[in-house]
Amino acid sequence: MNKFTRIFKNMVVLQILQDCFRQARHQLVSNKLRSFLTLLGISIGIFCIIAVMSAVDSLEKNIIQSFEKLGNDVLYIDKFSWEEEPGSSYWKYVNRPKPSKEDFDAIKKKSKLMEAASLMIFIPGRTIKYKNNYVEGSYMAGITDDYNKVVKFDLEEGRYISFSEFQIGTNVAILGNKLAKAIFPKGDGLGKEINIYGQHYNVVGILKEEGESMINVMPYDEAIFIAWNNAKKVVNVGDDSNWGTLLSVKAKQHVDVDELKYELASIIRPVRSLKPRDEDNFSINKISILTNIVSNIFGILNLAGLFIGSFAMLVGAVGVANIMFVSVKERTPLIGIKMAIGAKRFYILLEYLIEAVILCVFGGIIGVALVWLILLFVSKALNFEIEMSVFNIVIGLFLSVLVGLISGIFPALKASRMDPVEAIRK
Numbered sequence: 001m002n003k004f005t006r007i008f009k010n011m012v013v014l015q016i017l018q019d020c021f022r023q024a025r026h027q028l029v030s031n032k033l034r035s036f037l038t039l040l041g042i043s044i045g046i047f048c049i050i051a052v053m054s055a056v057d058s059l060e061k062n063i064i065q066s067f068e069k070l071g072n073d074v075l076y077i078d079k080f081s082w083e084e085e086p087g088s089s090y091w092k093y094v095n096r097p098k099p100s101k102e103d104f105d106a107i108k109k110k111s112k113l114m115e116a117a118s119l120m121i122f123i124p125g126r127t128i129k130y131k132n133n134y135v136e137g138s139y140m141a142g143i144t145d146d147y148n149k150v151v152k153f154d155l156e157e158g159r160y161i162s163f164s165e166f167q168i169g170t171n172v173a174i175l176g177n178k179l180a181k182a183i184f185p186k187g188d189g190l191g192k193e194i195n196i197y198g199q200h201y202n203v204v205g206i207l208k209e210e211g212e213s214m215i216n217v218m219p220y221d222e223a224i225f226i227a228w229n230n231a232k233k234v235v236n237v238g239d240d241s242n243w244g245t246l247l248s249v250k251a252k253q254h255v256d257v258d259e260l261k262y263e264l265a266s267i268i269r270p271v272r273s274l275k276p277r278d279e280d281n282f283s284i285n286k287i288s289i290l291t292n293i294v295s296n297i298f299g300i301l302n303l304a305g306l307f308i309g310s311f312a313m314l315v316g317a318v319g320v321a322n323i324m325f326v327s328v329k330e331r332t333p334l335i336g337i338k339m340a341i342g343a344k345r346f347y348i349l350l351e352y353l354i355e356a357v358i359l360c361v362f363g364g365i366i367g368v369a370l371v372w373l374i375l376l377f378v379s380k381a382l383n384f385e386i387e388m389s390v391f392n393i394v395i396g397l398f399l400s401v402l403v404g405l406i407s408g409i410f411p412a413l414k415a416s417r418m419d420p421v422e423a424i425r426k
Helices: 002-030 032-068 086-093 101-110 163-168 177-183 228-234 257-271 287-330 332-340 345-382 390-416 420-425
Strands: 074-078 114-130 133-143 155-158 172-175 193-196 199-207 223-227 244-251 283-286
Touching: 032 287, 032 345, 032 390, 074 257, 101 114, 101 244, 101 257, 114 177, 114 228, 114 257, 133 177, 133 228, 163 228, 172 177, 172 193, 177 199, 223 228, 244 257, 257 283, 287 332, 287 345, 287 390, 332 345, 332 420, 345 390
Parallel strands: 133 223, 172 199
Antiparallel strands: 074 244, 074 283, 114 133, 114 193, 114 244, 155 199, 172 223, 193 199
């Protein structure tokens, strides 16, 4: 008996769902203008929320990927802390010594937790020439021999600078992809000699193109890389130079970066003659600092998009509630008849509640479809990939269901609480 009761109840629920779909379709078809204006609010609300979330997520993903090119297992020793706003803390850090060759040599000699370390000096504003071709404003970077082991450094052509070339300071260079294309339009730069600072450099390698990115943490595409000992021949690389330096240390596999951070601090402090109570005059930064800052900022932007879209959805919810109240009034005699022949109040409530949800979900689907089409167009127009994730689609449809439940509950309650006799008379 229980089995047949369950089957009967399931059939009743399926019949209710079928009636709800049919009645929702009838509402949309018979009252086209009213339905359009109502669903427009839901669609615009979902569009605002999903469009903002998709754009923000894509921007966040692009920026974080740009940061992660520097390595999640790499620590960066610098004058400035990445955790503090540079403008407000400038005078706190400006007089600190920059990472030096002495710091680098001490780390190479004493660190037991590092896999590799590299020191880089930035020399911006260089003019690179080859015959009648030249490029202004590129930066030159002097690097030590293990730089390619610390940071992702992919070559498209040629080779990395050899150990002997690093030691001797040979005039060899590796060019960024866009820089190489600008100087050698025919793509025949490998093995050619370029002129920098009045000196000739043999091009031994050309990097792979980085591609489009919102933030170029390291503008490799426009850079020229030379050996540290060669940079010493053309500029002052000492502590009194005007050029910035960055010391990078990569942790060994399975070594926690925080353990490496403490070890590096214990190595650098004696090199800089700091007493036990003296404050560090250096900062040890990791990429997670930047990615966390970015995630927090974009989290706020997502909330802002949700807040803005909620106003449009509120208007849509009022419209759906109005449609459902009108629907209940128009079908009052039918409700009375259903109750008179045995329909329970719960099923009447469920019927109108589901109908409201269906109307809102239909509006939500329109909103999601609009977002997909516009993002597809914008991605192609800007040559920047903007994705609409499955999570964002689920959020949009979930909000549609939620609005349907909220806007439909009062009309559904009104329908379920009717007196059958009074309802039939109307």
